[in-house]
Amino acid sequence: MSFQNAVLGLVIERPGYGYELAQRINGRVTGLAVSGTAVYPALVALETKGWVRRRDPTARTGRGRIVFDPTHEGREGFDAWMDHPSPPLRGDLRWKITVATFEKLPALIEQTREEEQACLDRIELLTSDAGGPLDPLAAWAPTGRLLLQRTDVKELQMKIEALQEVRATMKQALRQRSPRG
Amino acid sequence: MNRPLLSLDRVSKSYWRGRHETLVLDEVSFELDAGEFAAIFGQRASGKTTLLRIAAGIEPCDSGSVTFDGEDLVSRARRRGASLHPRIGWMRREGPFLPSMEMLDYVALPLLRPLRHEEAHRLATRALRRIGADHLARARWRELSNAERTLVMIAQAIVREPALLIADDPTMGLSTTEREDVLSHLRDIAEDTGMAVLMAVPDVPDMLRSHTVMSLSDGELIRPTRRSARADVIEFPRGRGESA
Amino acid sequence: MSPRNLVWFYVRRVRARLVQETFAAVGIAIGVALLFAVLVSSRSLSASIAQLTDGLVGHAQHQVVARGPHGFDERLLTRIGSIPGVEAAAPVLQMQANVVGPGGHRVVTLLGADARLAELGGTLLHGWSGGRLAQLQALVLPTSVARPLGVRFGQTVTLEVAGRVRQVTVGAVVGHDDVGPLAETPAVVAPLQLGQQLTGMDGRVSRVFVRAAPDRADAVKRALESLAAGRLDVRPADSEARLFAEAAFPANQSAELFAGISALVGFLFALNAMLLMTRERRRLIAELRMSGYGLRAVLQVVVFDAVVLGVVASLMGVGLGELLSLHVFHPSPGYLSIAFPVGNGRTVQATTIILAVAAGMLAAVLATFVPLAAALRAQALDEVQDDGLDERSGRIGQKRWWLFIGSAACLAITTAILVFAPGSAQLGMGTLVGSMLLTLPVVLTSVLGFAYRLRRxxxxVVPMLAVGELLSAGNRSVGIAAIAAIAVFGSTAIEGAHRDLQRGLDPNAAELNRVAPVWVTPRGVSDTLPTTPFDPAPAIRALARDPSVRAVQVYRGSFLDVGDRRSWVIAPPRGARDPIPPTQVITGSVGHATALLRSGGWFVASQAIATALGAHVGDAITLQSPRPTRLRLAAITTNFGWSPGTLVLNADDYARAWATMDASALQVALMPGVSAQAGLRAVQHALSGQAALAAHTARQREDAARATTRDGLSRLTHIATLVLLAAAFAMAAAMGGMVWQRRRRLADLKLTGIGSRALWHGLLLESAILLGVGCTVGALYGLYGEQLLGRALNTVTGFPVAHSIGATVALGSLALVTLVAGLIAALPGYLAARIPAEAAFRD
Incomplete structure (x- = not known):
C-alpha cells in the first residue's frame, strides 16, 4: 500500500517511466536498492485502480518507454493518503516523508504526533505489569523478562526520538516560511 | 469524579535570550491524581525541568493555569522569595552544606522548623526506611555511592509526607539494577502512601514502572491515546517487521 | 603574557567580580587612609617645629641658649663674633605672647630678630634687608595668625607679653609666597629692639645662633662653651626639634600604635574580600593551567591582579586619608604649644605617602597570595573538580593544639614584656594580637562544635543552618571574626589606656591648682602651666588693698632644658599648702619631702629628669639653671602629665637659681568666709589696671588643664571610633558578600521547603555568632592590652596612670560593633533569603 502511494506521489510530482521512477526513489531513500522491475507491479496496480494512466502511445519517445501520468482520481487518492493517518507503527510515514511537499507538512506533523502517541500506548501497555525491584541473584527469570522489556522499549525510544526530530524540523521549516510564528 | 491533585491547563513558557525567543512549553496540559506515578520522557533541553518547576510552583508560567489541590500555583510562584509548597516534595541533588553532617540530620532538615528534634528524627527514620535506606542514617555524604545519595535525597523529599513528589531525572548516573531499585521505590511510594509522583527521565526504559507515560519535545507534551481505558488496549500493532 | 594581553585579560575578568574587587579595595583603602591620616597628623606637629627651626637657623651649627626666660646680655654677641672661625652670629629674643585682634586672640611665639638672622641663610627673614627691618617699628605676622585675627597690614594689634599690654602696628603679613611653609607657624617677628621693648628685656636676648666655618665647627663649639661659663647652654642649632620629639613622643607612640592597628583592620578586611574571591581565582588558575599556561604566566596574572588592586586601593586610601586628615584628625598640639612654637599647619611629607602606599601594596599582595598559595601547589585538575564546599574547615580542628600552643606562647611573651620590659609595648601589643588571632579559631570552632552538639x-532549623554554614566555611568565618576581634581589641585597649591616663591626670590637675582659691597669671595659654615671668610688684600692691584678700604669694616657674627634655619647673611659694601634689609621689614620703622642700635647698623631680640628672633620693646635684645651684633630691614624682618631665623647688630657691624676682603666677589666699567666686570678682576688680594679667579660680584652672590634656588625647578617641566604625562596615561588607555569594545554595535549601524567614534568621544567627565570638575575644584581649599599654605609658612617659579595668569601654565597643555590623549585615541577608527557589537552577 504505502510503496504504491509513494510511487503515485512521484508520478504526481513529475510523470515518469518505470526505471526513472525507481532511480528517483533510490535518490531519496538510502539503504534501499529499488529496481525498475520492482516499480512496475505498483504502477500496474495503480493503473488498475485508475489512479494513473499510460500516456498516449503516439507520444512515444521512440525507445519503447511507457510514461505514466496521474489521473484526477489518483490525485484525490494521494491527498487522502497523505492527509489522513495510516495505521500506526508501520512504514507509511516513512514513505509519506519521502514524497511530501511543503503543503503537506501540517498534516504530516499531526501524523508524527499520532505515531508518537501510538508508541506511548505501547510503552504504557508494557508498564502495567512491572514487578518488584530487580534482583538477579534471587531469580533470573523476572530479571531477564525486565531486561527484555527494557530492550523493547529502547527501540520505541529511538522511534520516538526520531519522530520528535522530524516534527521539530518540520515545525521549524513552517515557522521559517511564515516568520510570525 | 474527584478533581485531580495537580492539573496543568494550557501552560506556556518561553525564555528570551537576547532577541531570540525560545518556546519551551507550548500549551501543555495534563492532570495527575493522588497515588499516580507519572513519567515524562524528554530528550536533552526538551523543557522537562521547566515543566517540573512550573508544576512544583517555584516558577511562574507565561500563560495557562497550574492548580495543585485547588490552589493556584502560578500566583504562588510569582510571589518573590516564595519557597516550595509545604505539600510538595522536590528531590534535590546538592549534598549537605556541612560535609560532616549525618544523613539522618540531613533528611530531617526540612522538618526542623515545625517539629522538635526527636519527632523530626522519627519521621526521617521512617522516610529512610520507606526507601530501604535506614542503614544510611549515620553515614556522611562523602561516604555514599551515587545510588545511596539518590535514595537519601528521595527520603529528604518525602520526609514532610507531601501530596506530590517531583523528581527530575532521579536515575541519573545509576546502573540498570540501581535504576530499577529507585524506580520501584518511587512506585511503591505512590501506591502505598497515595502520594502522587511526577518524574522526568531521558530514558524510556525508566518509565516502565510508572502508571502514566508522557513525552515532551519542542514544547509539546504528548500523551497516550487511551489513558482512561488502559485495559482496553489489546490490539497489538500489526506488521511489526515493516516498521523497522 | 605580554603586558597588553595581561591588561586585556584583567579587564575581561574584572567585570565579573567587580563587587568583590571593590570590597577588597575599600578594605585596603580604609587601612591606608587611617594610617595616612594618623601619620600626617603626628608628623605635621614635628614638621611645624622643624620648619621654624629651618627658617630660623639656616646654616648655623650652634646656638647659645639662655636657661631661663630672662635671656642673657646681648653684649655677649660681640665676644661670640670675635671667636676665630665664626662666620655669622645672630641674636634672637623669644617669648610666648598673646596677640589680640578684632577676630579673637592667639598664642604665638614672639621672635625678636634683626638682619643678622638672614645672613645665616634661614628663610624666615629672607628678603628683608637690614635697614628695612630695623626701621620697622612693627610686627611681621604670618597669614595663619593674621587671617583668623582679622588683622591686616597697617592695623594695630594688642600684644600681651610678660605681663604687659602693648599696642603694636602690623608692618607686614607674610604668606606662603614669601616664607613658604613658615606661613603656617604661629610665630610673630619683631625687630630685635622692638621685641626687647615690648617684653621689657632691654639689652637681652634668648639665644644666639652661630655659623662657624665648616672646618672650625668643633673649635668654635669649645670656645662658645668656655664663653658660656656654665650659665648658658651651648647646643646644636636644631636642638629644638629634638626637644619637641621627646615631648611629643608619648602622643606619637600611641597614635602610631593605633595607625598600626587600623592598618591591620584594613588588611584583614582585604584578606576577607580575597577569601571571597578565592574560589574564582583558584578556578582561574586551574583553567589557565589546563589551557597549557605555565606557572610563569599564572604568576604574572596573579601579580598583575595584586598590583592593580594595590595601586587602586592605595590611591583611594591616600585620598580618603587626606579627607580624614583635613576634616577629622586636625594636628592638635594640645599643651605642647605652651613650650614649643607648634603650628597647626598640615604637612604631607613624601615619605608619609610612600609609607601608606607601600602598606597598601603589601596588603594587596599578601591578600592575593595567601589564599592562593595552596592553589598554586595543587594539581591542575583538582580545582576544576572543586565541588564548591570548603573542605578545609576540618583542618582547623586538627591544628587546634598547635594554635593553642602558639597562642599560649605569644601570651607568655606578652606577659613577660608586661612584667619585665613594659617599655616595649609595641612588641607586646604585636604578640598579644598574635595570641588573639591564634586563639580565635580555637574558640570559634569550640563554640561552633558545642552549638552543633546542642542542635538537637x-x-x-535556624541553629542548624547557621552553625552548619559557619563550620563549612571555616576560614572565612575566622577571617570575619578576626576583624571584629581586632577592632574591639584595639579600641578597648587604647581607649581604656587613654581613660586611665585621663583619670590619672585629673587628680593631678586638681592638686596642682587647689593650693590657692584664686590665681593671677599673665594672659594666654600659659594660664595652664604658669611659666611666663612678669613683675609682680604692682599687682601685689593692688591686691593687698582689697579687704577680701588675706595673702598673696608668689609662684614661679619656667622651662629648663635638661638633656633632650624640656622640663617644667614648678616653684610654689614656701608656705604653699601642698607644694607637691600628694598622689603623684612615686619614691619618698610626701610629708618628709614637703618639709624638706619648704626648708630650702631641696627639690623633687620626675623619674625621667632624676635619671637625666643622675640623681637618687638624697643625692645632691648642681642644677644647670641660669645661676647653677646645688640642690638635693627629696623625692621622685610623676611628671604631672608634662611628658618631658618636671622639677619642683620652692619659689625662693628658684629666685636664687634663676636670678630673678619675677613671678609666673600669684596665688591669692582669701579671707575666711569669702567664696572663690566672690574672691575672683574682688581680684579682677583690684587688677583692673593690670590688663595683661588674668585671674581664675582654682576650679577654672583645673578645668582648663583637663580640657588641654583632653584636647591632646582626643585624637586617640577619634581614631578609636573610626577604627570601630570602619571595622563594623568591613565586617558587614564581608558578611554581606559571604551571604550574597551563597544565594544559589540558599535557593537550593528552599527546595526542601525551608522558608525565607528561617533562612534569614539563620543568616542573622550566623552574623551574631561571628560577631559575638570575635568581639568577646577582642574585648577580653583588649582588657589585657589596656593593662600593657597603661604600664607602658606609665614607664615610658612617666605620666600618672590610674590602673583600672575598663570593662565599660570594652562592653561599649563590643556593643557598637555588634550592633552596627549586625544591622548592616541583616539587609543583604534579608535580600538573599528572599531569593526564589527557582534560582537554584540558574548557572
Missing part, C-alpha cells in the same frame, strides 16, 4: 535541643 532546638525546635528550629
Amino acid at each position: 535541643r532546638f525546635k528550629s
